[in-house]
Amino acid sequence: MSELSGLLAIWEREFRVFLREKSRIFASLLSPLMWLFIFGGGVGSALSTSSFNYQTFIYPGIIVMSCLFTSIFYGAYVIWDKRLDFLKEVIVSPLSRTTIFFGKALGGVTDAIIQASVLVLLGPIFGVHYGWFLIPLYAVLFIMITGLVSIGLIIGSLMESPEGFGLITSLINFPLFFLSGALFPLDNLPSWLKGITLMNPVTYGVDAVRSLMLGTSTFGLFKDVLVLIAFAVIIVVIGAWTFSKMKV
Amino acid sequence: MLIEIKSLTKKYNSFVAADHINLSIKSGEIFGLLGPNGAGKTTTLMMLSTLLKPTTGTAIVNGFDIIKEPSQVRKSIGMVFQEPSSDELLTGYENLKLHTMMFGVPANLREQRIKEGLELVGLTAEKNQLVKKYSGGMRRRLELARGLSHHPKIIFLDEPTLGLDPNAREQIWAYIKKLVKKENVTIIITTHYMDEADRLCDRIAIIDRGKIVAIDSPENLKRKIGGDIIQLKFKGERNLNSLKKLKFVKKIDKFENGAALTVSDASKHLQEILKVIGTVESVEMRTPTLNDVFLHYTGKEYHQNGESPEGGFFEKAMTYRARSK
Numbered sequence: 001m002s003e004l005s006g007l008l009a010i011w012e013r014e015f016r017v018f019l020r021e022k023s024r025i026f027a028s029l030l031s032p033l034m035w036l037f038i039f040g041g042g043v044g045s046a047l048s049t050s051s052f053n054y055q056t057f058i059y060p061g062i063i064v065m066s067c068l069f070t071s072i073f074y075g076a077y078v079i080w081d082k083r084l085d086f087l088k089e090v091i092v093s094p095l096s097r098t099t100i101f102f103g104k105a106l107g108g109v110t111d112a113i114i115q116a117s118v119l120v121l122l123g124p125i126f127g128v129h130y131g132w133f134l135i136p137l138y139a140v141l142f143i144m145i146t147g148l149v150s151i152g153l154i155i156g157s158l159m160e161s162p163e164g165f166g167l168i169t170s171l172i173n174f175p176l177f178f179l180s181g182a183l184f185p186l187d188n189l190p191s192w193l194k195g196i197t198l199m200n201p202v203t204y205g206v207d208a209v210r211s212l213m214l215g216t217s218t219f220g221l222f223k224d225v226l227v228l229i230a231f232a233v234i235i236v237v238i239g240a241w242t243f244s245k246m247k248v
Numbered sequence: 249m250l251i252e253i254k255s256l257t258k259k260y261n262s263f264v265a266a267d268h269i270n271l272s273i274k275s276g277e278i279f280g281l282l283g284p285n286g287a288g289k290t291t292t293l294m295m296l297s298t299l300l301k302p303t304t305g306t307a308i309v310n311g312f313d314i315i316k317e318p319s320q321v322r323k324s325i326g327m328v329f330q331e332p333s334s335d336e337l338l339t340g341y342e343n344l345k346l347h348t349m350m351f352g353v354p355a356n357l358r359e360q361r362i363k364e365g366l367e368l369v370g371l372t373a374e375k376n377q378l379v380k381k382y383s384g385g386m387r388r389r390l391e392l393a394r395g396l397s398h399h400p401k402i403i404f405l406d407e408p409t410l411g412l413d414p415n416a417r418e419q420i421w422a423y424i425k426k427l428v429k430k431e432n433v434t435i436i437i438t439t440h441y442m443d444e445a446d447r448l449c450d451r452i453a454i455i456d457r458g459k460i461v462a463i464d465s466p467e468n469l470k471r472k473i474g475g476d477i478i479q480l481k482f483k484g485e486r487n488l489n490s491l492k493k494l495k496f497v498k499k500i501d502k503f504e505n506g507a508a509l510t511v512s513d514a515s516k517h518l519q520e521i522l523k524v525i526g527t528v529e530s531v532e533m534r535t536p537t538l539n540d541v542f543l544h545y546t547g548k549e550y551h552q553n554g555e556s557p558e559g560g561f562f563e564k565a566m567t568y569r570a571r572s573k
């Protein structure tokens with residue numbers, strides 16, 4: 001019982017801090033919007049894909065990108081907590097490290113879901129009409145974000161400096177994004193490239209979101225969801241374990 | 249014994265930050281840890297609160313082993329850290345709320361505890377301000393209220409009154425005393441304020457370079473100095489060596505423009521000392537304070553027999569270099 005209220009307390013704290021940092025929300029929306037309208041608009045005018053307009057095609061991919069960047073970046077706040085010794089205050093509490101990890105993760109998931117929702121609101125611009133698919137959509141986002149946030153937390157718990165964190169995460173973010181099929185269809189890729197994208201969990205997130213929003217899929221929603229669940233479970237377990245080993 | 253520290257040792261590579269510390273602390277005791285910067289006070293408290301793993305040795309806190317049962321230990325303690333540890337983007341109230349929730353204060357008691365805490369440290373009016381906007385002293389007070397708000401059995405205070413004004417400090421002392429009396433709380437406190445240690449602590453351990461060099465009640469520590477302090481002020485160099493020959497001069501601490509002597513039966517021997525040293529600008533005679541005790545055990549001084557000033561300095565310089573590696 002006290003573990004639960006501790007978890008809620010940590011979650012609530014993350015949420016309040018998120019709401020207070022308006023610039024953080026704004027800044028992290030800027031880059032998906034630029035991708036959608038500048039990159040998507042530019043490339044789209046030069047290129048005509050068969051069934052969709054290019055902007056519509058990358059729209060689900062950009063939602064996933066926003067989730068990816070926000071989730072991984074969230075791990076940086078662990079480093080700020082370390083620098084302020086706030087982390088010591090949390091860790092000296094009777095709460096188990098697993099609870100602390102889940103509280104933190106839930107906070108990050110909330111942030112990323114809110115950011116993604118702002119992008120989901122743009123749906124009508126790209127001809128997406130809302131319906132029941134929103135429920136499985138949010139389920140998919142939740143599962144994928146849980147895994148991604150955990151990656152961020154793992155890196156944050158291992159690093160000492162925000163600079164180091166930035167370096168490592170940019171090395172992770174961009175391959176995960178570019179090799180996910182967010183910006184191009186996977187069907188006609190050379191086989192070596194396709195092989196890499198198949199190992200990227202984000203690929204399945206993009207495919208699932210695209211399948212729910214646009215009704216087109218490479219792997220099928222069922223397989224996407226299975227892969228995402230496996231990914232999230234594995235990373236969460238590793239994350240809880242790294243938190244239990246974290247030094248302050 | 250509520251806290252039993254057994255040969256507790258922490259090594260950072262080859263540097264020993266805490267060196268086989270042994271201590272027993274009774275329930276209801278206010279125990280002071282004094283020592284120069286880098287002596288190992290924080291390191292010791294961090295091990296006791298299970299945040300840092302000892303290299304060797306262990307401690308029993310409230311009946312639980314800090315290595316084998318860390319979560320039970322954490323349930324028994326409250327901690328005020330030396331460095332700022334509140335969330336700047338939360339208000340004072342929210343910081344306290346978060347703490348009481350994490351530390352398992354039952355929901356129906358939380359508001360009451362928060363209110364008490366805010367009143368104790370005089371932050372009721374500022375409770376809805378972001379901590380970012382607090383002054384250093386206000387933060388300190390908030391963190392103190394926070395550390396006590398879950399009514400732990402044992403409290404570790406790492407320089408709790410650092411940066412507080414004299415009024416706030418008096419209030420905190422009064423509260424700590426009240427807490428111990430009413431709730432039978434046990435406290436380990438580190439501080440660099442000797443008056444604070446003297447006023448609050450039942451017993452004091454002086455720790456230097458990771459080792460405990462003295463441990464007793466403040467009164468006994470002062471008594472053990474074995475004499476009174478004669479403080480001399482003078483200009484230029486004096487031949488202090490000739491003082492060393494006098495039997496009743498137990499110790500000589502040289503300062504820039506003077507020296508402090510530890511002398512048994514000081515009033516009787518003052519004349520003789522002045523005869524040896526020549527005219528001085530001023531003389532002050534007093535019974536030892538805790539400050540003198542501190543300097544006695546940790547200070548840079550001329551020992552009566554033993555190291556020469558050069559040797560002493562050289563030795564110290566070497567240890568500093570060894571430490572900074």
Ligand SMILES: Nc1ncnc2c1ncn2[C@@H]1O[C@H](COP(=O)(O)OP(=O)(O)OP(=O)(O)O)[C@@H](O)[C@H]1O
Nearest residue numbers: 260265283284285286287288289290291292330571
């Ligand atoms: N993570 C670390 N790595 C290496 N050395 C460390 C580390 N943490 C502390 N030390 C060293 O251990 C020694 C003891 O430090 P500690 O913080 O316990 O001192 P302290 O008695 O609390 O001093 P102060 O009065 O300045 O707070 C210091 O010399 C410090 O440099």
Ligand SMILES: [Mg+2]
Nearest residue numbers: 289290291330
């Ligand atoms: Mg310290």
